[in-house]
Amino acid sequence: MEWETVIGLEIHAQLATKSKIFSSAATAYGAEPNTQACAIDLGMPGVLPVLNWEAVRMAAMFGLAIGAEVARRSIFARKNYFYPDLPKGYQISQYELPVVQKGQLVIDLEEGVSKVIGVTRAHLEEDAGKSLHEDFHGQSGIDLNRAGTPLLEIVSEPDLRSAKEAVAYMKKLHQLVVYLGICDGNMQEGSFRCDANVSVRPKGDPKFGTRAEIKNLNSFRFVERAIEFEIERQIDLIESGGKVVQETRLYDPDQGETRSMRSKEEANDYRYFPDPDLLPLALDEAFIDVARADLPELPDVKKQRFMEQYGLSAYDAAVLTVSRELAGYYEATVAALGGEPKLCANWVMGDFSAFLNKENREIADSPVNAAQLAGLLRRIQDRTISGKIAKEVFEAMWAGESDADAVIEKRGLRQITDTSAIEKVIDDVIAANPDQLAQYRAGKDKLFGFFVGQVMKLSKGKANPQQVNELLMEKLKG
Amino acid sequence: MHDKTIAQLSASLAAGEFSSEELTRALLERIERFNPQLNAFITLTAESALDQARAADERRQRGEAGPLTGVPIAQKDIFCTDGVRTSCGSRMLDNFIAPYNATVVEKLNAAGAVMLGKTNMDEFAMGSSNETSFYGPVRNPWDLDAVPGGSSGGSAAAVAARLTPGATGTDTGGSIRQPAALCGITGLKPTYGRVSRWGMIAYASSLDQGGPMARTAEDCALLLGAMAGFDPRDSTSVDRPVPDYAAALDPPLAGLKIGLPKEYFGEGLDNAVAQVVEAAIAEYRKLGAETIEISLPNSQLAIPAYYVVAPAECSSNLARFDGVRYGHRCKNPKDLLDLYTRSRGEGFGPEVTRRILVGTFALSAGYYDAYYLKAQQIRRLISDDFRRAFEQVDVIMGPTSPTVAFNLGEKADDPITMYLSDIYTIAVNLAGLPGLSLPVGFIGARPVGLQVIGRYFAEDRLLNIAHRYQQVTDWHARTPAGF
Numbered sequence: 001m002e003w004e005t006v007i008g009l010e011i012h013a014q015l016a017t018k019s020k021i022f023s024s025a026a027t028a029y030g031a032e033p034n035t036q037a038c039a040i041d042l043g044m045p046g047v048l049p050v051l052n053w054e055a056v057r058m059a060a061m062f063g064l065a066i067g068a069e070v071a072r073r074s075i076f077a078r079k080n081y082f083y084p085d086l087p088k089g090y091q092i093s094q095y096e097l098p099v100v101q102k103g104q105l106v107i108d109l110e111e112g113v114s115k116v117i118g119v120t121r122a123h124l125e126e127d128a129g130k131s132l133h134e135d136f137h138g139q140s141g142i143d144l145n146r147a148g149t150p151l152l153e154i155v156s157e158p159d160l161r162s163a164k165e166a167v168a169y170m171k172k173l174h175q176l177v178v179y180l181g182i183c184d185g186n187m188q189e190g191s192f193r194c195d196a197n198v199s200v201r202p203k204g205d206p207k208f209g210t211r212a213e214i215k216n217l218n219s220f221r222f223v224e225r226a227i228e229f230e231i232e233r234q235i236d237l238i239e240s241g242g243k244v245v246q247e248t249r250l251y252d253p254d255q256g257e258t259r260s261m262r263s264k265e266e267a268n269d270y271r272y273f274p275d276p277d278l279l280p281l282a283l284d285e286a287f288i289d290v291a292r293a294d295l296p297e298l299p300d301v302k303k304q305r306f307m308e309q310y311g312l313s314a315y316d317a318a319v320l321t322v323s324r325e326l327a328g329y330y331e332a333t334v335a336a337l338g339g340e341p342k343l344c345a346n347w348v349m350g351d352f353s354a355f356l357n358k359e360n361r362e363i364a365d366s367p368v369n370a371a372q373l374a375g376l377l378r379r380i381q382d383r384t385i386s387g388k389i390a391k392e393v394f395e396a397m398w399a400g401e402s403d404a405d406a407v408i409e410k411r412g413l414r415q416i417t418d419t420s421a422i423e424k425v426i427d428d429v430i431a432a433n434p435d436q437l438a439q440y441r442a443g444k445d446k447l448f449g450f451f452v453g454q455v456m457k458l459s460k461g462k463a464n465p466q467q468v469n470e471l472l473m474e475k476l477k478g
Numbered sequence: 479m480h481d482k483t484i485a486q487l488s489a490s491l492a493a494g495e496f497s498s499e500e501l502t503r504a505l506l507e508r509i510e511r512f513n514p515q516l517n518a519f520i521t522l523t524a525e526s527a528l529d530q531a532r533a534a535d536e537r538r539q540r541g542e543a544g545p546l547t548g549v550p551i552a553q554k555d556i557f558c559t560d561g562v563r564t565s566c567g568s569r570m571l572d573n574f575i576a577p578y579n580a581t582v583v584e585k586l587n588a589a590g591a592v593m594l595g596k597t598n599m600d601e602f603a604m605g606s607s608n609e610t611s612f613y614g615p616v617r618n619p620w621d622l623d624a625v626p627g628g629s630s631g632g633s634a635a636a637v638a639a640r641l642t643p644g645a646t647g648t649d650t651g652g653s654i655r656q657p658a659a660l661c662g663i664t665g666l667k668p669t670y671g672r673v674s675r676w677g678m679i680a681y682a683s684s685l686d687q688g689g690p691m692a693r694t695a696e697d698c699a700l701l702l703g704a705m706a707g708f709d710p711r712d713s714t715s716v717d718r719p720v721p722d723y724a725a726a727l728d729p730p731l732a733g734l735k736i737g738l739p740k741e742y743f744g745e746g747l748d749n750a751v752a753q754v755v756e757a758a759i760a761e762y763r764k765l766g767a768e769t770i771e772i773s774l775p776n777s778q779l780a781i782p783a784y785y786v787v788a789p790a791e792c793s794s795n796l797a798r799f800d801g802v803r804y805g806h807r808c809k810n811p812k813d814l815l816d817l818y819t820r821s822r823g824e825g826f827g828p829e830v831t832r833r834i835l836v837g838t839f840a841l842s843a844g845y846y847d848a849y850y851l852k853a854q855q856i857r858r859l860i861s862d863d864f865r866r867a868f869e870q871v872d873v874i875m876g877p878t879s880p881t882v883a884f885n886l887g888e889k890a891d892d893p894i895t896m897y898l899s900d901i902y903t904i905a906v907n908l909a910g911l912p913g914l915s916l917p918v919g920f921i922g923a924r925p926v927g928l929q930v931i932g933r934y935f936a937e938d939r940l941l942n943i944a945h946r947y948q949q950v951t952d953w954h955a956r957t958p959a960g961f
Contacts, residue, residue: 039577039578042803043798044577044578044804045571045574045799046558046564046580046677046679046680047676048676048711048712048713050711050713080793080794080841082797082800082818084802089794089796089797089798089800090794269843272846273850276684276714276791277680277683277714278714279713279714
C-alpha cells in the first residue's frame with residue numbers, strides 16, 4: 001500500500017525581549033542558576049503577573065509578517081499541571097483566543113516548487129524552568145532562570161507531507177523570526193525548538209491517522225531524522241497488523257529513534273481557564289500600526305527584489321537573503337563598488353562566506369567590511385589584479401591588512417598588462433621548452449595549457465591571463 | 479486610650495496627649511492580656527511595632543505627621559510582611575517568612591501606621607467562622623462561645639475587643655463584612671480593583687479584595703484612604719484617583735434612595751435580625767432617606783456560582799504550595815508524587831482541601847462548560863441585576879448575615895449551612911461592587927450588622943451613609959463586657 005505522511009509542527013520561538021513576559025527579571029542566557037528569577041518567577045505567595053508589552057509587539061509583528069489576523073482581543077489562560085520546574089503549578093499561556101490567528105508561510109521545495117503551509121495560530125506563553133539532574137547526588141536541582149521567558153508557540157496546519165517539507169517549513173520560520181528580530185534563533189540554547197505531530201494514512205484517505213507527538217526537537221537534523229524514523233515506525237506497525245496509539249514520544253539522537261513518553265490516557269488534563277490576574281489582551285489599531293511600521297523587508301520580498309534589481313538567479317538571491325545581515329552586506333558591497341552585482345554575489349557567497357563559516361564568525365565581526373571588499377573587487381574590475389590573485393589579497397585582508405590596494409602594492413601583486421613585458425616572458429618560456437614546442441606544433445594542442453602554466457608561473461601569477469592566452473596563441477604558431 | 483477611635487487617637491497624638499510609643503505599649507499589653515482568650519493574633523510584632531512607633535513620634539516632631547502616623551493597626555495574616563511570618567492561617571505557611579511587603583502593608587507603613595501583629599483568619603481565607611485556621615478558632619469578644627465570623631475573624635475580634643483601633647481584612651465572599659457584622663464593628667469591602675492585591679495571598683483572584691475594618695465609618699475612611707490606589711504591580715487594579723474619603727463623610731442623607739431587595743428579607747433570614755435591620759432602616763428614613771422595594775431576581779444563584787468560581791480559582795492559585803520552594807514539606811519524600819501528595823495533604827486543612835477538590839473537578843475536561851462557564855454566565859446575570867437596581871436607587875441595604883454569630887462548632891461539620899452564612903454578601907463580590915457592614919443593634923449579647931451596597935467606586939458614599947447613622951446612634955461605640 002502507498003502511504004501518505006501528515007505532519008504538523010508546533011514551534012516554540014523564544015522572544016528576544018530583555019525582561020520576562022510577566023516580570024522584570026532579565027532573560028539573558030547562561031547566568032548562574034536562580035540568579036535571574038524574582039519573586040514572581042519563583043511563584044512566591046501573593047505575587048502577580050504584569051504583562052511585558054514588548055512581547056506582545058513582537059507577536060503582532062510575527063502575525064503581520066505571515067499575513068495572519070492579529071486578534072484585537074485575546075485571553076491569557078492558565079494551563080494547570082504539577083512539575084517541580086513550574087513554580088506556580090500552572091503555566092500562563094493562551095488557549096481559546098490566541099493573539100495570532102490564521103496565517104500562512106510559503107516554503108520552497110526543490111526544483112523551484114513552492115508550497116503554502118497554513119499557520120493555525122501563534123500564542124504567547126511563559127517558559128518553565130529547568131530541572132538539573134546532575135551534581136545533586138540522587139536529587140534534582142531546579143533552575144528558574146528560564147521560568148517566565150516569553151515564548152511564541154507557532155502551530156502549523158497538518159499541511160506538511162514529508163520530513164523534508166517539515167524541515168523546509170521550520171527553516172523558513174526560523175529565518176523569518178530572526179529577520180523580524182523577535183528571536184535570536186539559537187537552537188542550541190533552546191531559543192527555537194519544535195514538537196512534531198506525525199501520522200500516516202493510506203494515500204487518498206481523507207481521514208487523518210492517529211498521531212504521535214515527538215517533543216522537544218532542537219535541530220533541523222533531529223527534526224528530519226525523528227520524523228523519518230517515526231514515519232517508518234508507524235508504517236511498519238500498521239503493516240504488521242498493529243495500531244498507532246496517540247501518545248507523546250521523545251527522540252533519542254544517540255539511538256536515532258523515538259520512544260514512548262506517555263500515552264493519551266496518562267496525559268494531563270490541563271484544566272485551562274482564563275487567568276483572573278490578567279485582563280483580556282486588547283490591541284488597538286495604533287498598536288498594530290506601530291508593529292507594522294517595525295516590520296523589516298521580509299525574506300521573500302527581498303529575494304524577489306534581489307532577482308529583479310541585481311539580475312541574480314533565484315538560487316543566488318535565496319542564498320544572499322538567508323539573513324538580513326548577509327543581504328545587507330551584499331547590498332553595501334554593490335553600492336560601494338557602484339555595480340557588478342554578479343561579481344559581488346560571487347564573492348559574498350564564495351570566499352567571504354567560506355571564511356566566515358570556517359571561523360564561525362558573525363558578519364558584524366568580519367575583519368573585512370563591505371567597503372573594503374568592494375575595494376578589492378574594484379581592482380579585479382579594473383584589471384589591476386586577476387581573480388586568482390584577488391583570493392590571495394583577500395586572505396591577507398582577512399588576516400588584518402584590511403586595505404586591498406595596500407596589500408597589492410606591498411606584495412607587488414599588480415597584474416602585468418604591458419604587452420611587451422608579457423611577450424618577453426613568453427619568449428623565455430618558448431626558448432626554454434623546445435621539445436614541447438615541437439610537439440605542439442606537430443599537433444599536440446593539449447600542450448597549450450602547459451605553456452600558459454609556465455608563463456603564469458614565471459610571472460608569479462601576475463600576467464593578465466587573457467593577454468597571455470592571446471599572445472601565446474600567436475607566438476606558438478611561429 | 480485603647481477605647482479611642484482612630485480619628486480620636488490621631489487627634490490625641492497630634493495634641494501630644496500621649497506618644498505613639500506609649501499608645502503602642504498600652505495596646506501590646508492589652509493584646510498580651512486578652513489574646514489568650516480570643517486567639518485573634520497569630521503573630522505579634524512588638525519590637526518592630528515599637529520601632530515604628532518611635533519613628534512615628536519622630537516624624538510627628540518633624541511636623542510630617544499624617545492622620546495615621548503613629549496609629550497602631552493589625553494586618554490580616556494574608557498580607558505579606560517583609561521579614562515576618564505570613565501564614566495565611568495555614569500549616570502550609572507556618573514556616574513562611576515573606577521576603578517582601580504587600581502593597582497594602584507598604585502603603586500603611588508609608589502612612590506611618592504601626593503594625594502590632596498579624597491577625598488570625600480562616601485558612602487561606604476559606605471559611606465563615608474562623609474555625610478553619612491552623613492556629614485554632616478565634617472567639618467573639620461579645621460572647622466567647624460564639625464565632626467571630628470569617629475569614630477576617632481575627633481582625634474583627636481584635637478591633638471589637640479594643641486590642642487595635644483598626645485592622646486590614648480581605649473579602650472574597652463576605653470575609654470583611656460578615657465578621658464585622660458578627661463582631662459589631664464597621665468593615666468595608668471596596669470595589670474590585672480599588673485596593674491592590676499585590677502581596678495579598680490569593681484565594682479567588684477575581685473576587686479577592688482587601689479593605690479596612692474599624693469601629694467607625696470615619697476610621698474606615700482614614701484607613702481606606704491610605705490603602706487604596708492604582709498599583710502597576712496588579713494588572714486588575716484600577717487607575718483612578720483616590721478621593722478624600724474622610725472629607726466626604728458629612729453630607730446629609732436627605733433624598734437618598736435606598737433599595738431594599740425583597741430577596742434579602744425573605745426565607746432564611748432570622749426574624750430577630752430582620753427586626754433589628756428594619757429598625758436601622760427606619761432610622762435612615764428619619765435621616766431623610768427614601769426606601770424602595772426592589773428585586774435582585776438572581777440572588778439565589780449567587781452561592782452556587784460562587785462555590786464554582788472561587789474553588790476553581792483557588793485550585794489553581796494554591797497549586798504553588800507544592801513543598802518544593804517554600805512552605806511545608808513532608809518528611810523523607812519517597813519520590814516526586816509522594817512529595818506533592820504528602821506535603822499538600824499535611825499542609826492543607828479539610829476545608830481548603832475540599833475547595834481545591836471541588837475546583838479541580840469544576841475545571842476538568844468535560845465539566846468546564848457545565849460548571850465554570852455556567853457560573854461565569856450567572857455572574858453576568860447577577861451584575862445585571864445590580865445594574866438595573868442602581869438605575870432606580872442610590873444604594874441597596876439589607877442584613878449582612880442572616881443570623882447573629884453562631885456558636886463555635888455549631889456549623890463546623892456542615893459546610894452547606896456554613897456557606898449560607900454569606901448569602902447576602904457573596905453576590906457583591908461576584909459583581910465586584912463595594913459593600914459595607916455597620917453595627918445596628920444586638921440580639922442578646924450578639925451584634926447585628928447592616929449591609930450597604932453601592933455603585934462601582936462609591937466607597938465615599940457608603941462611608942458617608944454609615945457615618946451619618948453613627949452620628950445619631952451608639953451601637954458602634956459599645957464595648958464588649960470584660961474588654
